[in-house]
Amino acid sequence: MISYIGMKTQEVVIKPSVKVVMMPDTEILDEVTVVAYGTKRKQDLVGSISSVKNEIISNSQATSVSNALEGAVAGLQVVSSSGQPGQDANIVLRGIGSISASNNALIVVDGVPFNGKLSDINPTDIASVNVSKDAVSNSLYGSRAAGGVVMITTKTGRKDKVAINFNGSWGVAQRAYKDYDMATDPGEFYRLSWYGLRNTYWAAGKSIEDSNLAASQDLLGELGNYNAYIIPQGEYLVTPDGKLNPNARLRYNDSFADALFDNAFRQEYNVSASGGNDRTDYYVSMGFLDNDSYVLGSSYERFTARANVNSQLKSWLKVGTNVGYSKATQNGVQENAGAASNPFEVARSWAPIFPVHAYDAEGNMKYYEDGSPMYDAGNGETDGTSKRPTATNQNVIANMKEDIRETVYNNLTSRSYLEISFLKNFKFTANYSYDFTNSSQTVFYTPLIGDGQSFGGRGTKGSYNTTTTNFNQILAYSNVFGDNHHLSAKIGHEYYKYEYQYLAGQKTNFFNPNNPELDNGGQMQYINSYTANHNIEGYFGMADYDYSNKYYLSAAFRRDGTSRFLDRWGNFWSVGAAWRISNEAFMEGTNSWLNDLKLRASYGTQGNESILSEYDYAYVYTPYQDQYTVTWNGSELGYSPEFYGNPDLTWEKQKTFDVGVDFRLFDRVYGSFEYFYRRTDDMLFKRPVAYSTAGRPYNWENLGAMKNTGIEFEVNVDIFNQPDLKWTVSLVGSHYKNRIVTLPEENRENGITSGPFNLREGKSRFEYYTYMYAGMDEKGNAMWYMDETNEKGEVTGRTTTTTYADATRYFIGKSALPDFNGGLSTTFSYKGIDLSIATAFQIGGYAYDYSYLSGMSSSFYVGHNKDMWKTFNPETGQGSLPIWNADNASNSFTQQSDLNLIKASYFSIRNITLGYTLPKNLMQKLGVEKLRIYATADNLGLWSKRQGFDPRVAMAGSDDEYGGYSPMRVISGGINLTF
Structure with a gap:
């Protein structure tokens, strides 16, 4: 066996004289990964970026790519509070980094931050998904990247003859998992x-x-x-x-369950064409999805279209545009x-x-x-x-037969760029994007029965428009000095503008019970409108250097200005270094088994200003200004306080340290191990206040600090890697801990109670602070522990009580955080047969299962x-x-106590896909390049501590699915045809 870094391992027969021609392993040398404002060879990465395997996306039948990522990347958690088709899941990286501000990852589509619904993007149009987790990878996104970055790249054309691809699938949608063990007889x-x-x-x-x-x-x-x-x-x-x-x-x-839930039909069709020549490439596609749900009256229908064209007009000038459109109609159900x-x-x-x-x-x-x-x-x-x-x-x-709960989404995205190369080593790129989404919602409660009967019918119409404009200009320099010195640098400017327009009205007393239009209603309840704006302007720069593909240095800086704070500007930076140990001369003796070994480390800062969503009324203005509600008493105009602003409010600041090792052994085993440390200072926090103080029960403040520390790993094993036989097994996993580092002086002794938790210095944000069950008395009454105190109020001991209101709350040593979570997947192919299995799991952690308690x-x-x-x-x-x-x-x-905490461990089968590709020589006789038939199934199984309990909705330590939409299983068969 002969091997060398960057070359394919070869087995040869031993003879007196052997001539071996080493073939480059382009997967190792030339694999390109999307990074902030550009691309890099994977081997040159200094930061922590994970790539989602293509089959994870292509095999999933989820309407949103966010729901396909569970168990796919170490440190990534998918939190879905609804199984409604078309509903996005939240993506959280490396745990909770903020108490009250957003913890969601920044979504970047084709290089531009994306504010729309991921379900508006057809998964078959996605070429790659990369997940960026550390400061050196994210600091160029400045104030928006504290929760990590998920970078989605859509497909482009190939410089080859035209290829037309058709994919059609037909299947059944059903409730994925059993409900709780209720007395239904x-x-x-x-x-x-x-x-x-x-x-x-x-x-x-x-x-x-x-x-x-x-x-x-x-x-x-x-x-x-x-x-x-x-x-x-x-x-x-x-x-x-x-x-x-x-x-x-x-x-x-x-049985209401039998009447409400039944198998439903699902069908999907996608067609695309791609091609090009030496100067121009293109990719165009259209898709249609009709996904009835297993729930009566619930459905999702989506039409998508995309065109992506790139052209090298001159040797020094390249232009391109990428336009996508989608229209989706979602019929939902009440989930409150x-x-x-x-x-x-x-x-x-x-x-x-x-x-x-x-x-x-x-x-x-x-x-x-x-x-x-x-x-x-x-x-x-x-x-x-x-x-x-x-x-x-x-x-x-x-x-559900008479009421209406329909939302129609129209989404347009466009990305255009101009790239000018000059002076041999310089390149200037201007990128302009424009995204527009209109959401039209109709909610109608019939006057015949139900919630609308006492109102004579109640109807609401709303129109919500979002417009996002992004314009950046980047000057890049790249050069090689001598044979071993590689230097690249960028400086740039970015302008981002987000506008949200809201218009909604409601009427009651409808004349025609079958007409939901507002002009059919007799009594106006309200009509509201507002426009919200959010602007960011940033200046950034970065530089990368490597020597002889062994020693790497990287640095980045960004200065951001935001419209959300009175103190507009913040600075964010990062530094990183890597050492490819396997390229050292002293490692030559390991070439037979060690293909690659790289040590990397980074440190930097990021910001978080995501404190209000467009659905929060306070978003209309700015959180540093006082806000008021206009009132009218019938004769006079007035106002009342709605929200008291905080002019001292500023960014959450995160400091992140990451150290990792990337490896490849025997040209079969490859992956990474990482340790991370993330500290958040000036945490954005909703401070509870009395309603008499303001119209809202909270004010925004910066207070305290919190840290997360953890480890992650990704291990892949190519058990077989031959032309006709391939088998790969992948395992990803992560573990992290959380601690409150500092709080304001007035909160250090007693902390800040929030639900079943208490923010306390030295404690985890997610260690339960709750009541302790003490068993039963002789009459079967529940008992809880309570402190005994002396006349000075000092705790002298502990006793029990059967009066819940007298019980004492304690830190009980149990956490909502899992001990470990991850995913196990495998892909197998033999000749024309292919099989893939994707699973996800979580070990440890506790949750309140409120859905179960409702049945108690x-x-x-x-x-x-x-x-x-x-x-x-x-x-x-x-x-x-x-x-x-x-x-x-x-x-x-059933009151809140440790008695009702349940282990949140689970194992789920996310997807199984089995396919067969017909022999190529047979297909070519029919004028077909490729024909594959397949069967695929999503959400095949979930095993948890209790039937009916889904821990995946318990990110904050409680079963948020109480009354929520249970996940959907989809089993389909289909064909993939390429001409």
């Missing part, structure tokens, strides 16, 4: 409700015998007299021994917690005894005069019932999780959970 639900009612009576002082009888007598009354069974006159539905009456005959068994029109909350939290349709006393479905089935809205439509104990005038099926409510008329059987049974004195007592809900075991 009416009989079990009645028995569980009887059990809770009996225990409530016993806790109030009745004997077991009296409690059993009273529960049987009062059960149906507590449930609004909803009886899904027919029972003989004078008999109990649930007998005093807690069993379902054997004479009970099922009257109806409607507690909403009776939220399909997920209804399916999970409504009692299974509440029917979808109305029934008579014999169990026959009732009908409207027009012959359509009558809905049960909780107002006595079903014979024998009184009012539903919750959510009267509501039926989520009727609501002490109310009788809500959906019950089967774990309610585990509550204390006064008849046996047994139970692993405290007693179910509806009269003592304020002291329920």
